[in-house]
Amino acid sequence: MINIMDIHPITLIGKIVRLEPLSVSHVPDLTLVGQDERIWQYMVYKAVKTESQMLAWVLDLLNLQEHGTDLPFAVILVENNKAIGATRYLNINHKYRSLEIGGTWYGVDYQGSLVNSECKYLLLRHAFEILDCVRVQLKTDIRNKRSQLAIERLGATKEGILRNHMILLDGTLRHSILYSILPEEWLNVKENLEERLGYS
Numbered sequence: 001m002i003n004i005m006d007i008h009p010i011t012l013i014g015k016i017v018r019l020e021p022l023s024v025s026h027v028p029d030l031t032l033v034g035q036d037e038r039i040w041q042y043m044v045y046k047a048v049k050t051e052s053q054m055l056a057w058v059l060d061l062l063n064l065q066e067h068g069t070d071l072p073f074a075v076i077l078v079e080n081n082k083a084i085g086a087t088r089y090l091n092i093n094h095k096y097r098s099l100e101i102g103g104t105w106y107g108v109d110y111q112g113s114l115v116n117s118e119c120k121y122l123l124l125r126h127a128f129e130i131l132d133c134v135r136v137q138l139k140t141d142i143r144n145k146r147s148q149l150a151i152e153r154l155g156a157t158k159e160g161i162l163r164n165h166m167i168l169l170d171g172t173l174r175h176s177i178l179y180s181i182l183p184e185e186w187l188n189v190k191e192n193l194e195e196r197l198g199y200s
Helices: 024-033 051-066 114-130 145-154 183-197
Strands: 017-021 071-077 082-093 098-106 135-141 157-167 173-181
Touching: 017 114, 024 051, 024 071, 024 082, 051 071, 051 082, 071 114, 082 114, 098 114, 114 135, 114 145, 114 183, 135 145, 135 157, 145 173, 145 183, 173 183
Parallel strands: 098 135
Antiparallel strands: 017 071, 071 082, 082 098, 135 173, 157 173
């Protein structure tokens, strides 16, 4: 019997951040932290810097959620209850019990902090321990060295390069590096993340 993933909006709670279902109520906070151009450098869409642009971006993701391909989250800093970025499950494949973690961005003050580690921990734990995924993938622009290092620190396996994978808005042909984590690898990834986060 095929086990169908039960994917629906849910709040995932950590010590540093809380991932809650993305909504239009997050637009003001996200607009405030999304002002730095560096955030959007390697994104497949243009910079989202005005409140109207952020609203359109959020509504677009909520439309994808309605179609069952994506599940977006706002990243909430626990200490002040402010949205400091966003992340999501995407390319959700119910039949093959797989999904991707991506579309992730944070305000520049939170990049390189434990925020990303805890976000990935919460998303991966839910994917493997609740949704019973058999594969979680991550991908990034080949030029984005910071993102590659962050994914590799998770313990994800580099699978290869998707050449000319996307055409960006400025016409650039993007090569994407593809990574994955499988259920049998999750325990080691989990232990490493918990140690980094000071959980253990």
